[in-house]
Amino acid sequence: MKLAVPTETRPGERRVAMVPEVVGRLPGVEVAVQAGAGRAAHFGDDAYQERGASVVGDLAALLEGAEVVAKVQPPTPEELASWPEGLTLVSFLAPLAQPEVVQALADRRATVFSLDLLPRISRAQAMDALSSQATVAGYRAALAAAELLPKFFPLLMTAAGTVPPAKVLVIGAGVAGLQAIATARRLGAQVRAYDVRAAAKEEVQSLGATFVELPLETQEGAGGYARAQSEEFLTRQRELLAKEVAAADVVLTTAAVPGRRAPVLVTRSMVQQMAPGSVVVDLAADSGGNCEVTQAGQDVEVGEVVVRGLSNPPSGMPTHASFLYARNVANFLALLVRDGQLAPDFGDEIVNSTCVVRQGEVLHGPTREALGLP
């Protein structure tokens, strides 16, 4: 079986779906990498070749004879126009955000597995690319905040006097939030964290942070994700959060609901209550932002407070983000390949849940709806 790894083409995307170290761990799979595909993540063509991959300059030649394509970002409809028919794609897809891409894949009679649809069961953890990339994002968010803040994160006792630790508030204690907490704690900050899911309390506390409890009903959704909230709930939540935000040097927001616009948890007026020099880092910037003033990829100043909208944070640390993603892909491929042959078992819960398109047929219910399919 031949696996093709094209160069990512989305602007600003520095990751690559396969790394040299993982190439050797794919028994029975012949890996072909597009020339320069790993360059932005600092994996040279020679490093892939040393691990037994072939390097192909041209995309058409790369896809010729391939059965599976591994990508980070989905291909564009324009790219797909030149794809051979019948390929299998493993990628992030966010099918509801771009149903036109799903349609274009169906038109190429492709079979498509979207890693963002993995069920949250323990067997799927080793393939969970949303989690691995959220780990990177949470780490990057805490670093960005430390660099932006005009103060130290750690308590410092110096001959000139004692500097108190920074007060960091993390909103949303999923994978990204927990890694942000851990990183801010490593740097010595005092961390408080809030999540609508009461279940997050124990994890937050195990990292040495204080769990913020607001007098609101819990909002546990399916599969361990937060569910979408009513506008009334959000208003009350914002009122209660305002005092926490005002007391923080740093607010890190990580509240995303899969497939929807991120909820606005921090309003402009809440930012205005923060002390001069404070910092907000918004990890939900690409899905609209948890902060009202967030602009993806930009620093917005509200008085003397900076609000950074981190865009695609895993791409900012492409070597390790790609390494973890490639491991996820390799673990997922193990479900699709038997004795070196592509043979997905659609009876497997993981294979079945992630399959958005099968040989041109759109299977994913919500996407069928978005495309107006019967």
Added chain:
Amino acid sequence: MKLAVPTETRPGERRVAMVPEVVGRLPGVEVAVQAGAGRAAHFGDDAYQERGASVVGDLAALLEGAEVVAKVQPPTPEELASWPEGLTLVSFLAPLAQPEVVQALADRRATVFSLDLLPRISRAQAMDALSSQATVAGYRAALAAAELLPKFFPLLMTAAGTVPPAKVLVIGAGVAGLQAIATARRLGAQVRAYDVRAAAKEEVQSLGATFVELPLETQEGAGGYARAQSEEFLTRQRELLAKEVAAADVVLTTAAVPGRRAPVLVTRSMVQQMAPGSVVVDLAADSGGNCEVTQAGQDVEVGEVVVRGLSNPPSGMPTHASFLYARNVANFLALLVRDGQLAPDFGDEIVNSTCVVRQGEVLHGPTREALGLP
């Protein structure tokens, strides 16, 4: 006694010599702050006023009737032209780097105390502004490296696999180097550190880092600083360091010799031996750089390695840098003021060592020489 605190005018300087919190700790001293002086460090005029300082819009009015002026950067000769005669200045001065400023101060019949000339005795530690600012610089250098590196600093054990910790090499284990080590260790990196002073070994090890021993004679200088080295010594040192540099993901250089150009410890060819994606952060950029390719305030790419020349790193974290500096200034002023009157005791070792100009007479030997004074 009236203490005047002007707005810093050097481009990129965001610090201020006095902060509101410290204003109240200067018994018998009337503090006047130029309007907006603390703004870039996030101290508002109102905050100074709440602590009892007066805020004055105009520099001439600020200096009118003042006896002492506190600054971070020395005034320029142009600024000095409008200074009243006979003022006392407490500031960083680096008198040898800018003898023309010393001359201009002497022309104004000023008395000048340069905080960079403090003797390294324990009584002076609370005034040691070089150390407090180096603490900030070392912290900032480690953060900058973590943000630039396309990998994690910490070891991470995730469901997708284990990521090894980053390998950080710190060259120069003075105050800045030790803080860089501590910060990189906090973030979970594996740290090795090198210093020409054998005495640094114990401090390095106490922070959980490995001390790199090269077969070279020790280079302990006066007052606990490193002394300048011969070109022959430096060449041999570079040869021995090359292997250490090549093995590191991150090299942080902090080797400065007061009043001289920083020694070049990392050549371009050493950088070329580093793996793609590696990072060099040079804290000595403003004094010429420890790395051959360093440009102050810029990122220079050598192949796939980034060399960042940090310019004035304490200014990048102006709130706490100013807080520590103001504490240093306050502690120093306690030596100059008795019963609310300016009465420096020139018999005191600290007062005597730091006094570069006294009522217009240049006292500092090396500066007299630089100015061609008999």
